Amino acid sequence: MITSCVIHSLLISNAAAYTSAQNIQEAIITDPSISRRCESLVGNRKKKIKHRQRLTYLSQRNKKLLKIAPKEKISIKKVLKENQESILKEMRLTNLKIQDIEENIIRRGCPGISL
Secondary structure, three states: OHHHHHHHHHHHHHHHHHHHHHHHHHOOOOOHHHHHHHHHHHHHHHHHHHHHHHHHHHHHHHHHHHHHOOOOOHHHHHHHHHHHHHHHHHHHHHHHHHHHHHHHHHHHOOOOOOO
């Protein structure tokens, strides 16, 4: 009777230890400051991606305007070309910033982030 109680208690304690080890692996505790920093980086990245999408749309619209602009309107074509160049420069800069933010996210080791 005593041996069966001892065996039973050992089995229960081993099962409890096994489930607690699983729970620890499933629910990793993260530092709140790391989470805030990661949320800030991810939020900044989302803003830059939206900005890049807007610039892409503006570039497409500008190209369309360049195609339909009359050849006689030299000043309009000049302004549109300058505008296209500035949009492309801004897109390159935005792409570099997005790449830098993604590298920072990877360097900081943000948990559960998929880019």
